[in-house]
Amino acid sequence: MIDLYTWGTPNGRKVSILLEELELPYQVKPIDITAGDQKTPEFLAISPNGRIPAIVDHDTGVRMMESGAIMLYLAKKAGGKLVPSDETGYWQMMEWLMWQMGGLGPMAGQTHHFVRFNPGKAPYAEERYLNEAKRLYGVLDTALSERDYVAGDYSIADIAIWPWISRFEWQTIDLNQYPNVKGWYNRIAGRPAVQKGYHIPHFVSDVPVPT
Ligand SMILES: N[C@@H](CCC(=O)N[C@@H](CS)C(=O)NCC(=O)O)C(=O)O
Numbered sequence: 001m002i003d004l005y006t007w008g009t010p011n012g013r014k015v016s017i018l019l020e021e022l023e024l025p026y027q028v029k030p031i032d033i034t035a036g037d038q039k040t041p042e043f044l045a046i047s048p049n050g051r052i053p054a055i056v057d058h059d060t061g062v063r064m065m066e067s068g069a070i071m072l073y074l075a076k077k078a079g080g081k082l083v084p085s086d087e088t089g090y091w092q093m094m095e096w097l098m099w100q101m102g103g104l105g106p107m108a109g110q111t112h113h114f115v116r117f118n119p120g121k122a123p124y125a126e127e128r129y130l131n132e133a134k135r136l137y138g139v140l141d142t143a144l145s146e147r148d149y150v151a152g153d154y155s156i157a158d159i160a161i162w163p164w165i166s167r168f169e170w171q172t173i174d175l176n177q178y179p180n181v182k183g184w185y186n187r188i189a190g191r192p193a194v195q196k197g198y199h200i201p202h203f204v205s206d207v208p209v210p211t
Pocket residue numbers: 009010011012033038050051052053065066067068
């Protein structure tokens with residue numbers, strides 16, 4: 001059994017959606033990051049960086065933070081499901097997973113901070129992060145003009161990227177400007193595991209539907 005420490009954020013949803021896709025049994029341990037639960041000594045012993053998501057796998061004794069590492073661990077545990085088996089596909093998956101972890105996630109996160117939650121306080125930061133978010137949407141749109149999913153078949157890289165794109169409204173992004181991203185977003189949003197994993201640890205609002 002796996003314990004998933006999470007909250008209803010893009011990084012948390014990456015792992016809950018993956019666990020649903022892999023059909024691995026897990027129990028949810030909500031960590032309310034708005035109440036400071038991520039700073040308790042008990043949670044820091046599991047996730048030393050004080051961020052969700054984190055897991056404890058009671059089958060193996062593994063404790064882990066960092067969503068990208070957790071996703072690779074879980075996919076391996078499930079026998080390599082949602083990881084391309086061919087060499088080219090594998091590294092393409094890894095490339096887009098790293099793109100999400102090092103690029104889209106941090107830049108979109110800053111966009112949420114400045115554009116959504118602190119408008120007017122730092123116009124330079126708002127412009128910088130929103131422009132970078134738009135640039136990254138463009139990169140994804142170009143990649144998806146050649147294929148349905150970032151590494152060919154649906155993989156953990158798509159699951160890592162998707163919850164960040166699901167915040168397009170917070171980012172003031174019009175998905176109609178990125179038609180390939182919009183089609184990909186809707187394809188993934190329609191998956192039952194995505195609909196279920198999105199609402200972990202509890203329902204906040206419906207999965208956003210672009211108009
Ligand atoms: N690189 C980390 C980032 C994790 C992260 O930033 N989590 C946010 C929620 S999306 C968090 O726990 N924030 C709490 C805080 O900032 O104190 C990962 O991918 O797991």
